[in-house]
Amino acid sequence: MNQYTPSQINRLQEDPAFMESNQKNRGATYSSPRDLHHSQEFTMDHQDRPFTPQSAFDAVELIGFDSEDTSSVHYSCTAVEAPIAQKIPAPLLSEINDMSIQQALIIKDILFTLLGLEGHYIQYSKTYNRSSINSRVFGPDFKIARNLDISLKTVTKRIIRIGKYYSGLTSFTQIYNDAAHGKLVQAFCHATATFFKQYIKILIDLEHEFHHNSKFNINTLDQILYQDVANKMSHMYSIAIAIHELNEERQNLPREELIDTRHRLETDMYTEKMRVCKGGLVLTIIRDRISAFKGDAISYQFLTALYDEVSVEYLSMLNKWLTEGRIEDPFDEFMIRVAKIPKKLQSVFQKNSDFYWNELYSIKEDGLLEQFRDTKIQNKIISTGKYLTMFKTCTGLHDFQYLRETLEGVNSLNAPDLNLKIDLFATRANKMLLKVFFEGYKFPNLVETFQTIFLLEDSSRIDSFMDSAFQDLKRNKFKISTSKVSRQYNEQFGSLLNTDCSTSSSKLAERNQRFTITVENFFKATEELISRKGSDTSNYDFKKMLQEHNSSEEVRNEVGKGHRSGTNDRVDDATFLSVDVTVPLSFPLNFVLNRQTSYQYETLFKFLFMLKFVTKQVESNWHDINTSTIWTEKTFPPKVQKWILRCRMLHSRILAFVTHLQSYVMYDVVESNYEEVCKLLDEYARQLSLAELGTNVIQSDAVLNTKLSSKYGMNTIFDERINSRKTTTITTTATATATATARATNESLSIHDLKVKLETYTTSILSDALLTRSETLLCVREMFYFIIQFQTYTIQMKKMLVYIHPGLYETFSKELPGKFNKPMDDDSVQQRLEYMDESFFLRYQKFGELLTYFLSTIRKVGERENRKLLELSDRLESCFPE
Structure with a gap:
């Protein structure tokens, strides 16, 4: 006691x-x-x-x-x-x-x-x-x-x-x-x-x-x-x-405060708050206390150890995600959320859709750890597990045991090599999925097929199609048989595939291409695109555009709704301005060549098709003006012959314009950009051929050839470096060099970079082809509408020349009495001559104004934003010096 x-x-x-x-x-x-x-x-x-x-x-x-x-x-x-x-x-x-x-x-x-x-x-x-x-x-x-x-x-x-x-x-x-x-x-x-x-x-x-x-x-x-x-x-x-x-x-907050009303399915960050304090919120509380007591060595050591102990399960979930693409989160604590797709959107968000994979996983904003605040780290983490899941889906594998990899996960959320480990696992996942694309699906061949189908790399079949359907393509789309035009297209592009049973991605793309005539023409669709999102097509909501694009009805064989058969033909309704080609891709190809990139390909096809058709039409009319019996009649009075000469000169200027523009777009824009894409794909293919499918992810000292203490000591690294130098041999040096080379090679492989560069490729072509700004698109539309209308004008004037020449009129009235039956008195002939002079002068003046407007616009935009347009401006100014 x-x-x-x-x-x-x-x-x-x-x-x-x-x-x-x-x-x-x-x-x-x-x-x-x-x-x-x-x-x-x-x-x-x-x-x-x-x-x-x-x-x-x-x-x-x-x-x-x-x-x-x-x-x-x-x-x-x-x-x-x-x-x-x-x-x-x-x-x-x-x-x-x-x-x-x-x-x-x-x-x-x-x-x-x-x-x-x-x-x-x-x-x-x-x-x-x-x-x-x-x-x-x-x-x-x-x-x-x-x-x-x-x-x-x-x-x-x-x-x-x-x-x-x-x-x-x-x-x-x-x-x-x-x-x-x-x-x-x-x-x-x-x-x-x-x-x-x-x-x-x-x-x-x-x-x-x-x-x-x-x-x-x-x-x-x-x-x-x-x-x-x-x-x-x-x-x-x-x-x-x-x-x-x-x-x-959290429990006392009303539900509307827990849910961020700005959240949409297509956002990258999931913003809804948790009802209880758990997961990352707990670790954040401990982390904040660690930061507050950094100056107290005893407290810092205790809190750090407590943080590591509490975060064991979170770390386990992170490692499962990084190594296997698997989420084991029964209590909804992990930083990644798996989206729950509403029933009404399940038809859109299917497993084979690129939207499904883009929106399936999202980062939770609530409880996000300080270590993962950087968006680059977030993207690496979420893409790593996603790519592994996609790899397993493509290959039908449930695990990666057969690869016999040595994988050492993240040891601590406070570890100094945390970001390095995330980088290594991200590189591993990218390489595995890229192997599937390049060695399994032959992805470069698919890009080459898209280049042929949409960007007219090999235009022989398109030329044949235009020749066979030329008359229908230049007519009003509501007055032709669209099924006939579609059949003619399929005959040209489907004939070579009938006997080909290949299942390669390129052949499947050719087989799946779909030709249609849409209600909305090219200029109207592109104007709507620009008006909604300014000039930045890369940020446009392509998901909504896709839904509207798919929901817009095609032109059927019968007269379109709302269009009377007696309505005068308009340039807007010309069939060749409404052609559309789509190539539906299945998973996983549609993840890289996603809907946004595909839509840009489709927009470029419409523009290139229009440009090619108009050039063909101008060339055809030019040949007619210079070789037909009517235009080359020698007995016309001098005044009419002078008018014909002026008409030929204007037509020659128009032909020069469309020829220069087509040359610029096809060679200076499309071909030059495609060369960069080919180099990129070749480099990817080369690096992947040198890389193994599996990857060993071990401690950072083995990767960096530097020794980090397991306790993250301050001076151990120098001691172990000195000791390692004493035992280093030529063999180990060679091995370390090979490892470093392989790692440097693998780091440059990225699914995201490949997607971005392909999107940049199509976006650059759209921009260089004057299709991403309202003012440049307007000058293109006005110029081409004039050119199209001028081709109609020359056809009308050809008939007018018959009506002012008695000899031609007598010949054609006998051969075609139903078409040539108007009076040929002196007053009527004089009125026709006056109309020809006045109408031609207006068109000649109009072309000059449009050409001036076109040149000034592209010069202004080229100096301000896109230097590439200056090449076209210089070329046209040298062609039209006046």
Whole structure:
């Protein structure tokens, strides 16, 4: 018995029934320190008003556990009801003048308080409510007897905060150690329970010292607790309170505040907030505390170890995603969310759709760790698992065991090589999927096929199609048989495939191409595209455009709705301006050549087809003007011959314009850009042929040929570098060089870069071909509408020449009496001559104005934005110097 502990404090009244009942129990009875004298006065830490506690009638019974030790505070805290037992109230501190006795009494109470219990002189505040979850998690505030010596009270106040922390953490563990709060909160609860085992052991040792060491005092108790317990307990308590407060805040928020109304399926970030505090939110709370205590080495070390312990499950999910493309997240804690596609959109978001894979996974904004705030890191993480999943889908594999790789995942979220490991796993995933594209699906051949189909690389079949369908293509699309035109196209492009049973991506693309005549013509569709998103076609919502494009009806054989058969033919309704070719691609090819890139290919096809058709039409009319019997008639009067010469000159200028423009687009724009794409694809193919399918991802020291300590020491790297140099041989040097070369080779392979460069390729052609800005598209439209109308004008003037020449009129009226039956009197002929002069002058003047407008526009845009257009401007200005 400690010399400072008076024996009369703990004595019991000798009730026979009580003594008889306790003889049956193993161990000895021990008086509870909870009973206080009814006149004992207490005070809160922050107030001095008197407090009179109620008398209690509890007897303490020591419970026998596996251990034989019954002297600990923990055992002495188990109470059973024994109403027949009566206790002697504790003495009043005001009656105890001996400081050593007061110290012994208060130390005994402190040992109870450190377990979150009340003592004789330290009791719960009145504000503590056991039925309140908040009160339990925050822990009780204790009040200390007023008459305790001030020096003892100061130390006691500092110590009993640990009891508050212990009680709060115990209640936190009881409430939050549940599946509803996720694995990470449970891991924190487990870390707390592990710490409590050490804490209880310390208390048992302190109690032993209190009973058997005569030199033990309250300052020693304070010092031991401060060194071994207080700092760690304070950190864990603060983290628990932060988790609880955030959890309470989230549960009390209305649903509309949890959901970001700006969120759409096509956004990259998932913005809806979690209802409870779990996952990354827990790690963020710990991480914030680590940042706040970076200057405290002891706290930093403890919090870092706690962070690693709590993040084990999160790290496991991250490694499964990076190595296998698999998400095991039963409690929705991981940073990646798998989209739940609404039923009404399931028809659009199919597994074989590029939209499906683009929107299937998204990064959760809520609880995103600081390490992953950089969008580049986010893209690498989300693409790594996605590509692995796509690889398994393409190959039908469920795992990668057959590759016999050595994969060492991320060891810690605080590891210095975290970003390096993510880069290595991203490189591995990119290489595996690219192998599928280039060696399995022969992706370069597919790009070559697109070049042929859409960009008219080999135009022989397109030329044959134009020749066979020329008359229908230049007519009103509502007055022709569109099925006939489609059949003529399929005959040209399908004849070579009828006997080809190849399943290669290029042959499948040729076989799947679909030719249609759409209601909306090329210029109108492109104008709408530009008006919605300015000049930046790369940011346009192509998903919406696709839906509208697919929903717009095709022109059928019958007259289109809303178009009367008697309506005059308009340039807008010319068939060749509404041709459309699509090539539906299946997964995974449509992931790289996605809908946006395909739509740009289709837009370019419409423009190139129009340009080629107009050039062909101008060349045909030019040949007619210079060789037909009507235009070359020698007996026309000089005035008419001069008119014919002027008409030929204007037509020659138009032909020069379309020829230069077609040459610029086909050679300077399409061909030059395609050469860069070919170089890119060849480089990808070369690197992939040198690379193995599997990849070893090991510790960063093996990759970088530098040794990083597993404990992330500060100087170990230099020591191990020096040691490694002593044992380095020529063989290891060669191996390291080969590894570094292979790694440098693999790092340049990226699915995303390939997609971006293909999109850039088509976007650059659109921009260089004047199709991405409203002002350039307008000048192209006005110029080509004039050229198309001028071809119609020359055909009309050919008939007019017959009406002003009596000899020609007599010949043709006999051969075609139904078409040449107008009067040939002098007044009528004179009126026709005047009309020919006036109409031609207007068209000659119009062409000059349009040419000036065209040149000034492309010059202005070329100097401001696109230097490529200056080449076309210089070429046309040299051709039309006036």
